[in-house]
Amino acid sequence: MDRTTLGGSGVEVSTICLGTMTFGNQTDEAEAHAQLDAALDVGMTFMDCAEMYPVNPVRRETVGLSEEIIGRWLARTGHRDRVEIATKITGPSQMVRDGAPFDGATVRACIDASLRRMQTDRIDLYQLHWPVRGSYAFRQNWNFDPSGQDKARTLDHMADVLEALAQGVRAGKLRAVGLSNESAWGLARWCDVADRIGAPRIATIQNEYSLLYRMFDTDLAEAAVNENVTLLAYSPLAAGLLTGKYAGGAVPEGSRAAVDKATGGQGNLGGRKTARGLEAASAYAALAAEHGWDPVHMAIAWQLTRPFPNVPIIGATTLPQLRHLIAGLGRSLPDDLHRAIERLHKSHAMPY
Template identity: 50%
Template structure:
């Protein structure tokens, strides 16, 4: 695979292995086998998050990072061969076990979250540390319209960048990125970083596929003009674009191993909507 350059000394395989199913529908043994096979095929870019496994539960908080950490510990030298990305969760979205309901992604919260990820991953440094979703109120995870009445107090973008700067200066993070962000958010993170001499985001991880092309609505121009890379997640539309689901979100045939088939809660979310299934069939 021809590497892709996210930053001068951050080159990654063009395919990144997402791991949010590890620890829920994928056992640790299977996860380790998948990781081994990915590395053998030239995929050296791994992405995870502190809140994984998904669907999120208090009992499996941090499970995916823990599984990856054990995989790394059992394979001396592999850590130097991969680019490891993880994410700090934003303010609670029905997950009070992650810093409580009132958390606003403060500097102290970001630093503490990073320390926890480093311990679970059994590594001294995270190559790409991303903010999983914005601290401020924005339409995301399938929502379309901005509603200012939903605004709540939260840490400023500047404070979040200062937290990242502390981690970069301490050698615990190499580069920083965003996820589920808007054009405004990406622009503000870049503007404030340049204005205050803080770490500049190198990437944004947002959905992009045939049934979710919201990236093309202004975020594409923002990333192009600011030199911010896109890490496209759910490129197969959560599996909908493989054709394996019927119009209810259940598997057509065979064991019900897909996430929509396994977890009823997921059939009620964006990828399980009737409109999404209809669009995928087209």
């Protein structure tokens, strides 16, 4: 598998990342370890986690479990030097830390907690999961209101957190730092503050990005290119919509939508499973079939054609699903299919 460097950090990773947010919930430990083995077998050395994982749903009693499962795999296999591990600090959360403030002291404590859970002495990429001032991620863009933000307080917070991250880098606990669910303004300010105080520069931003969700394409893409920041694209299959498994109103047993509904959620894939979203997914599936492509493989291959550095994060509930994803890696998208995708995008922009 090809490799790339995360921003200006010098941290080299595989061009595809394995997401682990289902480890310990939909994916049991044995299956999770099998997925990690399968990924490493094809050169996918980059794994992404978070202290709050597993999700769907997030539960107080399972916070940190995905990191622990990765830690037991590392301890059992001795593969720590063969992989790059990313994880995230959640931010203000009653569920994760009983509402403890998201400040430098909390960051330092959470770095150490993640290191313990993952049984390692270093984290290759440590990310800030959510901005404290609010975010438009996960469909919050429809009613996003930044009018209550306080710039001075935000910049002070950034400096405090960045100094804690700098201490982690100096101690050898962290190799690089990144953001998640951030905006173009936020990304630029984090970079500015890091430069001003001599802290490590932001290397990555982990935001949602797929054929169905392309909010990164304008201001964020420009900011990322100019600040030398790599996008880590989560939900590249739109939480399963682009697989076609929800076509015709189907809700397969064990699917994310089914599990969400069974545990008290709405089963709408975080607001993605709308009539327009299903229509758009169907159109992309038809386009893939017309060109002799599997829709899953087309969606991932398209990500790697984008005019900004990005690493798709692929996730699977089961090992067969992961093997299906792996089977399509390394294929280049033909020019005619690429052009057809861009035409289709104009007919199905912002479907959710």
